[in-house]
Amino acid sequence: MTYPANLKYTKTHEYARVEGNKAYVGITNYAQDQLGDIVFVELPEVGRELKAGEIFATVESVKAVSDCYAPVSGKVIEVNEKIADSPELLNKDPHGEGWICAIEMSDPSELENLMDNVAYEKHASEGGH
């Protein structure tokens, strides 16, 4: 499995793709593979203020329910409406079309707490705990 170098990763298998002061967040390829077929995503409300580490979405596969933790703090300014009808996008393209929401970062320095792709790949290959 490969993890793009332009993303930042959490230990709990979320990623952030930074564009200016916005971070597009979702679950990693490792997370979608572990969950299996994703059938439902509970999206956050636009406008909600999140703290890093707070649950911002819940992803459900056929067999499992998994909470997603915000990689950074800030306000939800956009959600990916496409995944409401096509949750399988999280399986097919987790780092691209399967993003969950965009957060306007309140403290971009939090990005320094996240892993780069090399560190994350090691973390995931060691079982991801």
Add this chain to the structure above:
Amino acid sequence: MEKELKKTPLYETHLKYGGRIIDFEGWALPVQFSSIKEEHHACRNAAALWDVSDMGEIMVEGDGALDLLQMLLVNDISKGYPGRVIYTPMCYPTGGVVDDMMVVCLKDQRYLLVVNAGNIEKDYEWISNLAKYFYRVSVKNLSADIAEVALQGPNSERILQKLVKYPLNEIKYYHGVEDVEVAGIKCLITRTGYTGEDGFEIYCKAEEGPHLFEAIMEAGENDGLVPAGLGCRDTLRFEASMPLYGQELDAEHTPLEAGLGRFVAFNKGVYFVGSRALMEEREKGLRAKLVGLEMVEKGVPRTGYKVFDESGEKELGYVTTGSYAPTLDKYLAMAFVPVEFSQIGTKLRVDIRGKKILAEVVKMPFYRREGKKK
């Protein structure tokens, strides 16, 4: 310390085909090979093959076997004849369910009881205890000696026929044949299953299980056959609204409450364990009823989630099984609720992580294959 999981004779075969192994009732079994949805669709549209060797097999035989089973089981086993398969719950005197099983009636007064993996010891003990009061009957737990595979889906007959001389189209639904060679292996074949599709369940000696599995996989190569895991075994049986012990069936609920009244043979002419309690319930009315629910608002109902009335004020019951249904592309559930809330069209709510999501009572089975008689 992690407990040691039991392995079926096909454990190495699962690894070879890339199965993702999990702990199921203490058994190391694959939850999936490719994906639950893919395997689910393969079974509905082509064919899928499972290792179900975790299931238990208890042989009851002898002159007294039928008398014992008539008392032990709620269905009428006297209707059986060699080659007939009968589905039946087995009840406590309270009417609660010990287990549900298939009884494969064989020649020479032998009856093979196929029981749930998690209940083998309990069933064997329960049956043996009652058997003490019967003359000329033996009860043997053959579970460890037998491997079982399930070949299910519309292409099943075509695939299996490549390996078998016996004309499979002569085996009717809920019938079977003994001592048939499949790829040179002596097997018992029944036309039964747990998916809502046509198909077969095939039993052989434990050590021959891997060879049987691989021979069938090869025979099905051009017919869309895939190896399948526990994940879709559950979604398929759920869509077909077949009960799973521990969820729809348990010691707290009767077969009548679980919608299995047609398998309770009140008129079979002999007393059976549970008959008094069940008759009483039939007269007085059910304490709860298993209903089908379809989510009106979006959400995934899951086992154990609470069910409320439409106002969301009154707790009524709980979800026994809930899931996304891949063939129907709906979010569905089975749930126990009071009878007065069981009418088709009744609006109810399922508590999904604190939000009470609207659902509606719908008919079961959720899925019925085309061409199957009602």
